[in-house]
Ligand SMILES: [Zn+2]
């Protein structure tokens with residue numbers, strides 16, 4: 001197991017007794033990633049038995065309060081834990097909002113808060129990259145500027161076992177392959193490409209508040225895990241007015257998404273129980289769409 005995704009909040013707008021506001025924690029090889037940070041998120045992290053201290057990167061999709069109000073408190077806790085630095089990758093405008101809050105209360109943090117702000121774009125753009133993974137984003141179609149996020153491991157070259165056996169490669173051969181990209185075996189030139197294949201890395205996508213847009217498919221296509229907002233079931237008028245998705249639309253674009261696992265979140269308060277969602281998904285016969293619940297976790 002490389003990590004897990006934990007839903008911290010699955011309610012839209014206001015929290016309910018059973019559902020907190022938006023927040024997703026991703027644990028990946030000792031790193032903690034937080035996607036959105038609604039009110040109460042830090043307590044949800046504690047209740048889920050996850051580490052606040054491990055959070056190095058926070059991603060904020062848009063500035064609505066149900067996605068941001070937990071941030072000042074969380075930053076203060078990180079500061080009290082003597083965390084030296086945190087990076088926040090956010091829609092533009094967060095610096096100003098946080099500045100108002102942090103300067104308006106008596107609070108002088110030592111933690112180095114690095115805010116990287118982005119404007120929505122219609123094509124996929126990279127917001128973070130290192131040797132192991134990339135985090136990409138795209139503009140969505142909400143009532144305010146909003147971006148989605150996609151975390152993807154870089155592909156790895158793996159040896160084709162049968163070929164290795166057939167060629168009886170020695171340790172020396174492997175070193176030469178690594179250094180030169182080719183070897184000569186039994187008078188034949190063998191390249192690395194011939195005896196390896198590219199293994200796709202793990203991909204997680206988060207589609208927060210948005211109305212219909214093709215950009216959802218652009219970003220989410222081929223994800224291992226997709227967490228996507230499904231505020232309404234089929235109330236098209238409301239979805240259009242408030243900039244949200246319906247389950248109906250998600251089912252419509254389902255074949256193009258090509259995702260292994262889809263988890264719905266950000267439910268309207270009107271649905272005290274999610275049976276109508278389950279019913280509609282069942283009618284379509286799709287097995288890999290789950291109804292998100294607070295503290296639901298998916299390992300990968
Ligand atoms: Zn929201």
Ligand SMILES: [Zn+2]
Pocket residue numbers: 062064142209
């Ligand atoms: Zn919103």
